[in-house]
Amino acid sequence: MSSLWGSSRKDDDNNNNNDAEDADSSVRESQDYSRVANEHTRLLPNRVESTRYLSPDDPAVSPYNLWSVRIVRWITIFLTLVTFVWWILQLVGQFVTPPGFHTRGSGFFAFSYASITLANLLFSLVFFAIPSKSMRILSIVMGAFLLIQAVLLLAVEKTRHEEGWVGMVSVLWAFVIAVWVLATDRLVLWGKHEEEERLTGRAETRRSLGEWTAVFVSSLAMIVLTVALFLTACTLILRALDAGLAPPGTRYWVDGDKYLVHVYCHGNQTDSKGTKLPTVLLEAGEGTVEDGLWHFADDAVNHGSINRYCFVDRPGFGWRHRAVPLSAGMAVEAASEALARAGEEGPWVLLSAGIGSVYSRIFSSRNGEQVKGLLMIDPLHEDLLYRVGAPGRGFFLWLRGILSPLGLDRIPGALFKGRNKEDRVWGQSAYQTGKFVFAKLQENLVADTLTKRDVSSSGAIQYKDTPLTVISSGEEMRRDDAWEDAQRDLTGLTHNLKHWDIVKEAPHEVWTTLEGRDTIEKRLKQMVYA
Structure with a gap:
């Protein structure tokens, strides 16, 4: 009789232990779910610890989860502010020459390079998290045109003399920024794939309608900048040819x-x-x-x-x-x-x-x-x-x-x-x-x-x-x-x-x-x- 009673007591203890373990498991699952779903984890997506994959459309899936991407974005913002100050100086120089900024040419070429550089950085920031192949190709083309123009300005004595250090700095800065935008776009693409594989299980190849619109607008803007640089290069070639005309006096x-x-x-x-x-x-x-x-x-x-x-x-x-x-x-x-x-x-x-x-x-x-x-x-x-x-x-x-x-x-x-x-x-x-x-x-x-x-x-x-x-x-x-x-x-x-x-x-x-x-x-x- 005592043996039966003892066996029944052990069974009750086991059942109670199982119920406690089930309750603890439910609490842990509830806590895990809360860590995934609440607003704090939405705002800090890099802290997601759930073993379950997220939807590709989830806001938590973002290249901004990576510190390298965030730092590069802040550097791009800093470069934009520097370029904006340079652009303002070029604009003012068309009416009143700031000390040390005197040029013997028109000054319009330096202003055009500053404008193109500023536009390039602004478009890069607006569409920072949406990298595209077209942006990278157009950045390469822009960099090539800017390199050609830098060579033309440096090689031809008359244009080098007229544009002065202001023109040289403007075109070289535009070239450096074109390379920076290209490298930035490539880094963001890598970060996007990294986070998609970590949080969704695979790199997303599809784009939403909003992303396609952003790619179209950014590509169109880069095409306009590239055409402007092509025309500027042609004008510089004409200036190089005209430099060979000696004055009569x-x-x-x-x-x-x-x-x-x-x-x-x-x-x-x-x-x-x-x-x-x-x-x-x-x-x-x-x-x-x-x-x-x-x-x-x-x-x-x-x-x-x-x-x-x-x-x-x-x-x-x-x-x-x-x-x-x-x-x-x-x-x-x-x-x-x-x-x-x-x-x-x-x-x-x-x-x-x-x-x-x-x-x-x-x-x-x-x-x-x-x-x-x-x-x-x-x-x-x-x-x-x-x-x-x-x-x-x-x-x-x-x-x-x-x-x-x-x-x-x-x-x-x-x-x-x-x-x-x-x-x-x-x-x-x-x-x-x-x-x-x-x-x-x-x-x-x-x-x-x-x-x-x-x-x-x-x-x-x-x-x-x-x-x-x-x-x-x-x-x-x-x-x-x-x-x-x-x-x-x-x-x-x-x-x-x-x-x-x-x-x-x-x-x-x-x-x-x-x-x-x-x-x-x-x-x-x-x-x-x-």
Whole structure:
């Protein structure tokens, strides 16, 4: 009886132990499940300890579980901030040059590289956790284009000289970032596969609709950047070809050797009797001297109307470097210094057109004894400088400038229109170059302030007995009443007005018509041989 009782007691103890073990097992399973499912494990997916595999769509399946991926992302954010600061400096440098950031070129190439680099990093951050093969391929292509452009900038002396250290740093930094983005994408891909195998049992090859959309957008953005780099490379090739075009004159360092100024003179200072005659100093209008008055002056020498002429390229025009800031008075000071270094002392007869007359008036007022005549072709009045300095015009010039490295007009011109080196450096396509656009932008920024002050104050010291001739465009005067009033007012610039000719059928560039050329040459001859 006792034996039966003891056996029954042992059975009860075993049952109680089994029930306790089942309860403990249920608690442990509940605790395990809570560790998998609660919000803390969602926020810290790298601490998942469940032996059960997760769904591939579970937020816990992420490459961010790996510290290496997180660190690389933070480094990418830091590089983006550094690039953003560099981009801001390049943007500011198009208006006011920060100390140490002076370049002799346009500065638009350095800004374009900074923009491309910043865009590359931003797209890399936005789509950081969604690596794609297309991104890696396009990063390789971008890196190749940037390497080619770095070689072009370093190998060609003129472009290296113009872009300076700012351009070099910009293109090399863009290349380094392209390599970084490529390596980052490859690391994230590895981390994604690692976490998918650990948490889901296999690397996921499928993509959700959202992921496909992200891949499409990122690939499209990288294609745009790659095309931009391809066009920039083509523009740099054109610049390398144009660098082989030697200037007809000599370039001189001015303003403390900050930049070079191109001076060209042609003809004899004395006539057949040994009499010294004034040299005609040309000043271009809205374009370069070489594309307008140069050929006219050559013809005048051949016809015997003048004996000699000189011209000095304005900053950013022809073979001259850019200058920042740039008012008309500053440009005249640089031109005077360059002429002095060239050994040119005058006397002068000043021949100017359009806005170039503003520069000639300032030169005349500061060199009055050496100026023997002032001939202005459809000149711009200082009261109309607000048109040159209009904000809308300035914004359009800036937009043209930042797009100029793409060569959207230069490349088709070279491929389909037969534009050559001369066209691009000083001819009909010179307005497409970044230096030219930058010069016009600087002209716009100070036209109604510094330049207007310079030309207005020059009137107070202008020699009133200087012979003056004004030749106006009939078309411009009929079209614009304010222009007609301005032409009439300029005839009173000195007390020695010789002639005011109105060429009725001539446009603003009066010398482009036969009647205009004849009139200008006749009046010029009268001044030189007076």
